[in-house]
Amino acid sequence: MAQERNTDIVKCPVCLWDFEATIINSHLDSCLQQSELNDQIQETDRNIDDTAPPCKKTRISSTEAGSAFELNNANSKKLALETCAPEAKESRGGKPLAEKMRPNTLEYYFGQNKVLGENTMLRSLVETHDIPSLLLWGPPGCGKTTLAHIIASNSKNSSNSRFVALSATSASTSDVREVIKQSQNELRLFKRKTILFIDEIHRFNKSQQDTFLPHVECGTITLIGATTENPSFQVNAALLSRCSVIVLEKLSVEAMETILIRAVHSLGIRVLGEEEDVVGSLDSSSSSEPQVYIEQKAVRTIAHLCDGDARTGLNGLQLAVQTRINAAKLGHLKLEKTSQTILIEEDHVKEGLQRSHILYDKAGEEHYNCISALHKSMRGSDENASLYWLGRMLEGGEDPLYVARRLVRFASEDVGMADPMALTQAVSAFQASHFIGMPECEVILAQCVVYLARAPKSVDVYKAYDNVKACLRTHKGPLPSVPLHLRNAPTKLMKDLGYAKGYKYNPAFSEPVEQDYLPEELKGIHFFTYAANN
16 A cells, blocks of 8 residues: 655744645755845844945855754854945944935935925825835935935835845846845745835946836836936836836025034034124033034035035035044144134135036936027027036036037027028137137137027028928828939930930020929929928
């Protein structure tokens, strides 16, 4: 009689699922490994900034792991310490002020009231832990990564979701697939959703972005991407349709002042208002450490100079404070014996931020925004605005020859026959810029821009040629043949076929010649007044 198969059911002590006794050992090997990796991720999330690139996790094969019961917490902690050593050391060391001041709640998230103010849709979704897939689009330092950080903090407080952060500047497709594999296991075994944050998502090419598509579609991951580039150009259309685009604006001066004042207070620095008597308010202190003060005017100056970039503003503040404190320690500052104070003034913060930060990316959207503004300002004959947008581009590092080529196009498209010399001016400006380069060619381009802005405008030629293209596109049937009298007749055969027969050579006549130059089908059409629907 055949021996009965052992069908005893055993409950896994880790995931609490039921398995047959014959396969429980092999299951425990993989289940414990997954559990240890989850512990490492959670421990790393607590000790390391969420926005830093994730630590590489050592892969452990089943043969190396041995018995499942030989894995213990001591080994896993040692593994996490070894694989994450550089980031852990960095977290124990001094962080930039922008990282220290990154808020964990929406209470201290300033400057984006339009999308995250009271009673807004996104705010309610964040507070209820019901985040859809998002693309955060905005300039540097406007709060994209900080918003993801706040979502991460909320997910830690929720037992049904976990947060994983990657940066497209350092992560590879295999890293993404590894996270997706873990997300599938988390959803299957623990019913936990995974929120995957990809910083600088525009750095992934189209094929790498395709990796997310099926998993965003089926809900395995909730994708949050951050980008400074226009998603319409840099993100796959299929992925874009599966995500809600949140546009974050450049921070206002008022929002920047609020952020800076919060940072100043966190550093234990006192703010001196302009209306206060600075000398009288510098109270004496019995402490061996001098008290640091900063003028309200200095804070306001940083808010203006950082151009809406909170990261630049906070790091500029930190640089000014550290410079003054270090100078005092080295004896380069003469402290009053009665007050023992360090005062940070407007000139001190200007030294760290020597000029306003110019947001300009030669390959990004700001490139197209600025050239569009220049073109439209010249078309509107506003020479003042035209010079400004030219300066924005050149001072931001734009190729002067690119600008010169656009001026040549403008001279023909918008000035045209109203001033035919405009094209000569633009071509000369291009050649001169090519000869001498920057920065000497900037005044040449400025001269050309002013000339084109002041010149009379005519788009007759531009519109007429557009009408020609429209006529060709909308023509039904085969295009008309060239009339015989207009054809070239270099051979006897062609002449016998009637090529060039009846052509009237205009210089041979003293009076205007009546002759048709369009095909029979296009007689009566005038492209300067042509309408395609006719």
